[in-house]
Amino acid sequence: MLAEATAGSWAVGPLVPMPYVVVGRREEAADVVTLSLEPTQGALPAFRHGQFNMVTSFGRGEVAVSMSSAPGAPGPVEHSIRRVGPVTAALCDAPVGSLVGIRGPFGTSWGIDEVEDGADVVVMAGGIGLAPLRGTVRDLVARQTAGRGRVFVLAGARSPDQILFHDDLMAWEQAGAHVGISVDVAAPGWTGLVGVVTALLPAAPFEAPGSLALLCGPEIMMRFGGRALVDRGVDAGRVRVSLERNMQCGIGLCGHCQLGPLLVCRDGPIVRYGGLADALFMERNR
Amino acid sequence: MHAGDDAVIDLDGLDRLIALLVARGYRTIGPVARDGAIVHGEVAGADDLPAGWHDIQAPGRYRLEQAGDPELFGWAVGPASWKSEFFQPTETVWRATMSDGVLSLRVPPGPDRPVAIVGARPCELAALDVLDRVLAGGEVPDDRYRARRAGTLIVAVECGKPSSTCFCTSMDTGPDARAGYDLALTELLVGAHRFYAMVGSEAGAELLEELHWTAATEDDRRARQDVVDGARAGMGRSLETEGLAALLGRNLEHPRWDEVAERCLSCGNCTLVCPTCFCADVKDVSEVDGTIERRRSWASCFDVDHSYLHGGPIRPTTSSRYRQWLTHKVSTWWDQFDTSGCVGCGRCIAWCPVGIDITEEAAAIRATDGALTQEDVQ
Amino acid sequence: MSEAARNLLSGHAFLAGFPPEAIALVAEQAEPATFRPGVLLFREGSPADVTYFITKGSVSIEVHAPNRGPMVVETLRAGQVVGLSWAAPPFRYQFDARAVDEVEVVCVDTARLRVALAENPLLGFLLLDRLAAVILERLQATRIRLLDIYGKSDAR
Numbered sequence: 099m100l101a102e103a104t105a106g107s108w109a110v111g112p113l114v115p116m117p118y119v120v121v122g123r124r125e126e127a128a129d130v131v132t133l134s135l136e137p138t139q140g141a142l143p144a145f146r147h148g149q150f151n152m153v154t155s156f157g158r159g160e161v162a163v164s165m166s167s168a169p170g171a172p173g174p175v176e177h178s179i180r181r182v183g184p185v186t187a188a189l190c191d192a193p194v195g196s197l198v199g200i201r202g203p204f205g206t207s208w209g210i211d212e213v214e215d216g217a218d219v220v221v222m223a224g225g226i227g228l229a230p231l232r233g234t235v236r237d238l239v240a241r242q243t244a245g246r247g248r249v250f251v252l253a254g255a256r257s258p259d260q261i262l263f264h265d266d267l268m269a270w271e272q273a274g275a276h277v278g279i280s281v282d283v284a285a286p287g288w289t290g291l292v293g294v295v296t297a298l299l300p301a302a303p304f305e306a307p308g309s310l311a312l313l314c315g316p317e318i319m320m321r322f323g324g325r326a327l328v329d330r331g332v333d334a335g336r337v338r339v340s341l342e343r344n345m346q347c348g349i350g351l352c353g354h355c356q357l358g359p360l361l362v363c364r365d366g367p368i369v370r371y372g373g374l375a376d377a378l379f380m381e382r383n384r
Numbered sequence: 385m386h387a388g389d390d391a392v393i394d395l396d397g398l399d400r401l402i403a404l405l406v407a408r409g410y411r412t413i414g415p416v417a418r419d420g421a422i423v424h425g426e427v428a429g430a431d432d433l434p435a436g437w438h439d440i441q442a443p444g445r446y447r448l449e450q451a452g453d454p455e456l457f458g459w460a461v462g463p464a465s466w467k468s469e470f471f472q473p474t475e476t477v478w479r480a481t482m483s484d485g486v487l488s489l490r491v492p493p494g495p496d497r498p499v500a501i502v503g504a505r506p507c508e509l510a511a512l513d514v515l516d517r518v519l520a521g522g523e524v525p526d527d528r529y530r531a532r533r534a535g536t537l538i539v540a541v542e543c544g545k546p547s548s549t550c551f552c553t554s555m556d557t558g559p560d561a562r563a564g565y566d567l568a569l570t571e572l573l574v575g576a577h578r579f580y581a582m583v584g585s586e587a588g589a590e591l592l593e594e595l596h597w598t599a600a601t602e603d604d605r606r607a608r609q610d611v612v613d614g615a616r617a618g619m620g621r622s623l624e625t626e627g628l629a630a631l632l633g634r635n636l637e638h639p640r641w642d643e644v645a646e647r648c649l650s651c652g653n654c655t656l657v658c659p660t661c662f663c664a665d666v667k668d669v670s671e672v673d674g675t676i677e678r679r680r681s682w683a684s685c686f687d688v689d690h691s692y693l694h695g696g697p698i699r700p701t702t703s704s705r706y707r708q709w710l711t712h713k714v715s716t717w718w719d720q721f722d723t724s725g726c727v728g729c730g731r732c733i734a735w736c737p738v739g740i741d742i743t744e745e746a747a748a749i750r751a752t753d754g755a756l757t758q759e760d761v762q
Numbered sequence: 763m764s765e766a767a768r769n770l771l772s773g774h775a776f777l778a779g780f781p782p783e784a785i786a787l788v789a790e791q792a793e794p795a796t797f798r799p800g801v802l803l804f805r806e807g808s809p810a811d812v813t814y815f816i817t818k819g820s821v822s823i824e825v826h827a828p829n830r831g832p833m834v835v836e837t838l839r840a841g842q843v844v845g846l847s848w849a850a851p852p853f854r855y856q857f858d859a860r861a862v863d864e865v866e867v868v869c870v871d872t873a874r875l876r877v878a879l880a881e882n883p884l885l886g887f888l889l890l891d892r893l894a895a896v897i898l899e900r901l902q903a904t905r906i907r908l909l910d911i912y913g914k915s916d917a918r
Contacts, residue, residue, distance in 0.1 A: 106488035112524045113477045113666065113678060114489065156480060156487065157670040160678075182694045197487060283908055317828050322856075325807070329852050344692055346666040349524035352683070353663035354690060356712065359719030364522070380807060381636060383704035384831055696829040 105138045105197060112349055115154040115199025116142055120192050121174050128260040129181040130226065131190040132166060134174040135198065145169050145203035147210055147234040148312075148340065148368045152348040153177060154199030155188040162345040162363070163189075165203070168233030178229040178262070204348045206368045208234050208312050208338060215246045218304040220332070222252045222323045224295055224315025228262045230340055231314050235266075239275050250276040250302045254295025254319065257281050258288045276302055295319060296326040306331030313371070314340040321379045324371040334372020341366045341375065357381075385589035391581045391597040392604050398456075398569070398579055399430035400595050401539065402502055410500035410537060413469065415462065420448050422462030424469075427502060434459065441547035441620075441730065444739030457503065457571045460547035461729050465659035466508055467515060469499055470532045474681035477528065477666075482674040494528060498535035504565065506558030507550075509540055510727040511659035513564055517721045518662050537587060540565035544611045548620035549730030551743060555623065557727045559615035567592060570608045580608040620730065623743040624750065629715040631750055636707065639756070640749050645703035647738050652684035654732035654740075655709070660725045663690065685709050710742060767792040770868045774815050775841035776892060784885045791874040797861035803844065804855045810847040812869050816840050819865035824858045832858065836900070848872035849893055 105117035122134035142151075150164040161183075167176035181190045192198060208231075213219060219238050223231050238249035251270060255261045258281055271277040278298035280291040291298070295315075311327045313320045320339045328334045343355040343362045350364035358378050360366055369375050385391070393401070405412045406428055414427035417434035427433065439459040440447045446463070480489040504512075516533065519526040543552075543559040552558035561568035566588030569579040580600060583589045655661040665683040670676045683690060686705050691698035699705045717725035726742070733741045768789035771777055777785055794817075797803060803814055803821060814821070821844045824832040835857065838844050844859050853872075879886035 104486060106483070106486040108489045109478065109491040111478060111491050111527060113680065114491065117487065117489075154668070157668065157674075157676050159668045160666070283910070318825060325852075325854075342693065343698065344690070347664070347680075350522050351519060351524075351526055351662070351664070352666055352680075353685065354665075354683070356685075356708070356716075359716040361720055365720075380805075382826060383699045383828070384701060384826070691829075693829045695827075696831075698828045700831060 108139045112351075113201070113347065115152065115160070115201045116140065117197050118175075118200045120194050120196050120198065123192070123194060126178060127262055127264070128226070128255070129190070130178050130229070130262060131181070132176050132178040133189065133192060133198070134176050135200065136174045137200075138197070142200060142202060145175075146207035147237065148208035148230055149203040149205045150230070150348075150367065151177065151200050151202030152204065152345070153179070153189060154201075155185050155192070156197060156199060158188045159185040160199070160201075160346070161185050161189070162204075162348060164230030164340075164367075166229045166232045168236045171233065171236070176233075178226075178232070180226045180229075201348060204363055206366055208368055210234060210238060210241075210310070210312075213247065213310050214308075216308075218248045218250065218309040220250045220252070220302065220304050220309055220311040220327065222254075222295060222311065222313045222315070222319075222327075224254045224319035224323075225256065225260065226262065227313075227315030227319070227340070228253055231312060232263055232266060234312065235270060235275075239270050239273050242275060243273060248276070248304065250278075250304045252278045252295055252298040252302060253280075254298075254315070255279075255281050257283050258285045258290070276304075278302060294322075296323055299326055299330060307333070309333075309336065311337040311371075313337065317342075317379065320371075320375070324376060324379075328372070334376065335370055337371035338368055339371050339375045340368050341378075385583055385593050387583050387585050387589065389583045389589065390600045390605070391583070391592060392572075392578050392600050393569075393581055393592075393595055393597050394576065394578045395430060395454075397595045397597060401567075401591065402427055402429050402432075404591065404594055405500040405502070405537065409497055411495070411497045412500045412502065414502035415457075415459075417448060421446060422448065422459050422464075424462075424464045424466070430456065433457075433503070438545065439547055441549045441734040442739070443549070443733050443741045444736055446734045454577055455544075455571065455573060457541050457543075458545045460543060460545065460550055461505055461507070461731060463657050463731060463735055465657065465729075465731070466501060466504060466512060467659050467661075469501070470512075470529050470536075471515060471519060471526075471662065471664075474679060475528065476677050476679050478678050480676040494531045498537065499532070500537040500539070502539045502541075504538050504540045505543055505729070506540065506561045507552045507555075507727040507729040508659055509538070509561060509564035510552075510555070510557035511729070514660045514721070514723055514725060514727065515662065517723060518660070521721070537591075538565045538567075539588075540568040540584075542568060542570040542608075542612060543615045544571055546615050546619050547730065547734070549733040549741075550620045550728065551623050551730060552728035553616055553619045553622070554625060554743075555724060555726055555728035559619075560612045570611050572604065572607045572611065574607055574610075575603075578604075580604050621733075621741070621743050623714075623726070623728065623746060625714075625724070628746060628750075629718050631753060632711045632715040632746070635749050635753060635755075636711070637756065638749050638752070640745065640752070641703045641707045644706055644740060644745055645701065647740055648702050648706050649737060650686045650688070650702045650705060651737060652686040653735050653737060655684040655686060656682070657731040657735045658713075659727065659729060659731070660713075685712070710745060713742070714746065764789075764793060766794050767868050770794060770817050771815060774817065774868070776815060776843045776896070780888055784882075784888055787878050787882055787885050788870060788875065788889075789868075791871040791878060792868050795867055795869050797865040797867070799861055799863050799865075801861050803859040803861065803865075803867075806855055806858050808855055810845060810853050810855050811872055813843060813845045813848055813872050813875070814859075814867040814869055815843050817866045817868060820862040821865055822860050822862050824860055826858065832860070836904075837862065843896065846893065846897065848876070849890070 118135040154160040166178040355362040416425040565584040568582040713725040
């Protein structure tokens with residue numbers, strides 16, 4: 099059941115979602131839909147790069163979704179959602195004018211506001227991992243345009259039809275950012291690179307010492323990517339990854355998202371690679 | 385009377401204390417013997433308390449025996465913990481209804497009466513303190529938990545007869561009551577049957593002053609100390625906590641995890657009886673009339689779906705789930721909440737159907753610190 | 763070095779056609795070993811300090827993912843070598859290797875092997891030449907597997 103029309107009277111509480119209305123929707127590649135949302139009962143606090151909201155499809159459930167728009171950008175907040183189960187399917191089908199619930203913003207941030215002027219920022223995204231980085235890359239491109247440091251975007255996808263935000267990638271390249279795209283498997287007509295996303299590193303001329311690296315994608319990609327960046331000379335403490343675990347409350351109360359010493363919703367999802375995620379990635383649960 | 389003062393009341397005084405709490409409108413809960421165990425129920429007077437009942441606990445074993453004596457608190461702890469009063473096994477956190485195309489959302493009201501607890505053990509006071517940190521001490525506290533905790537009145541009772549599964553002394557949570565109580569009683573049986581009482585708060589002082597109390601003599605204080613010392617000496621087992629968090633943290637690949645997994649049924653009993661386990665499912669349920677409820681209910685990390693992520697669970701094996709539970713309880717709980725999650729109540733040992741003993745598991749790993757799993761090459 | 767290692771290596775397909783002196787040089791850094799089923803020969807990320815010439819049984823090369831467990835990407839058998847990451851930086855195993863059944867190998871210490879290769883150019887050339895052939899073959903096979911030729915014709 100999708101809530102139509104406007105929200106009525108509404109209580110508040112830590113597990114209570116605020117009603118937002120879908121003002122726009124866009125079908126992206128790879129079973130992903132971007133929803134543009136506006137508040138109906140008051141807006142939630144401003145979010146930082148990389149944070150997530152708990153998004154409710156009324157009657158079905160709630161999932162954690164990162165914001166794919168940039169913090170402070172004019173216009174509605176955007177969430178790019180991939181269809182993987184009943185709740186995300188309902189959200190992907192949400193028509194303009196329907197209500198969804200939003201709780202947030204939660205979690206740690208990419209921390210790009212603190213990066214020093216002149217430092218290169220390398221962004222490595224695999225598949226849907228480009229969504230939590232999209233708003234961040236927009237701001238990093240603006241940073242480059244303002245002469246405060248370069249951005250290098252390395253995006254990997256399974257196949258050409260699975261490349262997300264292709265228009266954004268082209269626009270970023272037009273604006274002067276280094277953009278590398280590769281697919282694991284080509285399709286007829288594809289003239290771009292075919293290979294693993296880490297193979298895009300040698301052609302990206304960033305200054306490894308002093309760089310900041312942001313990785314988001316399947317855990318295996320972040321594992322191999324983190325190692326490759328460190329081997330290239332990036333300080334392991336300046337490599338940041340975005341972890342994903344089962345999230346139900348989003349506020350550190352339900353225990354589902356535990357990973358070693360972390361409650362991923364509260365101490366993550368963005369954590370440093372060196373001295374933390376590198377060890378957590380190696381935990382075996384066979 | 386003020387916090388820090390002491391006094392003595394007799395059996396009649398205890399009976400009047402309970403009646404007074406009821407009269408003041410508290411939902412007054414205490415220990416009762418029912419269904420072969422000490423559980424929690426509403427009490428109206430001292431007659432409702434489990435006189436003459438004594439528990440015999442061992443790994444995987446709990447028996448209650450009636451000895452016909454007047455001792456009211458001659459047992460350690462039963463399967464129930466006070467956690468369920470404040471962190472309810474299942475709770476509706478909001479309800480949304482659709483009417484004429486308009487969605488409205490309401491939060492169910494909190495309890496109409498505050499709770500008075502009679503008979504909380506020192507380990508349980510420590511457990512409530514841990515739960516307060518977890519559920520009410522974070523950036524986004526659980527407001528419903530906090531509302532239920534506020535206004536609660538606690539009459540603690542120190543332990544005189546620990547069971548063989550107890551190890552509160554190892555966790556430094558008992559057998560004496562330290563903090564978190566309004567009144568703390570110690571049952572004295574040498575001489576007249578009476579209760580040494582310590583005042584923990586102004587609310588406790590005010591209650592005590594409504595009763596007929598007598599000044600505590602040096603004999604009373606000594607008798608109370610004897611009870612506490614006797615309990616400390618009679619502790620059933622111990623857990624070496626020195627460096628325990630780091631020990632488990634560096635032994636995640638220890639073969640003991642696979643070994644305990646051969647015994648563990650992954651039933652989750654331990655998480656149900658543990659007074660600090662807080663994992664919960666948050667699920668939305670919709671009715672045919674369009675009502676939607678968000679319900680929060682107790683969950684267990686032993687449930688294979690607890691860690692489910694699209695594709696499958698992160699922890700598909702009993703070994704990885706047992707390891708998660710124990711390392712969280714005594715190791716990573718420190719990273720997350722700056723305290724241990726274990727208070728040494730021993731419930732998980734008694735109520736495990738196969739009698740797994742966490743003190744034994746931790747000791748086994750400590751004895752073979754650094755042992756490599758069968759998987760690894762020597 | 764042990765006599766057993768030298769005999770096993772002499773008959774190993776990876777070193778087929780090598781002159782006896784070259785095999786002896788490899789055998790000097792080698793010892794036989796066995797692995798019970800399920801045991802890991804090495805873990806992803808650890809230093810590639812041993813290379814294994816399989817003489818009996820099967821070894822699976824695996825990657826583990828948090829919610830899928832270990833995924834086998836290739837299986838190697840007697841006559842093949844597992845653990846090639848010693849040949850180039852960062853000299854760390856990139857995958858896990860697990861004994862599928864009762865596995866017998868000859869373990870070669872790669873640090874000492876690299877020294878032997880540097881001191882013996884002919885052995886160095888022979889070994890790296892053979893290594894290049896094996897790596898090429900596995901790479902070409904992997905590329906074909908990526909095409910997913912058994913998939914439905916309208917898969918893409």
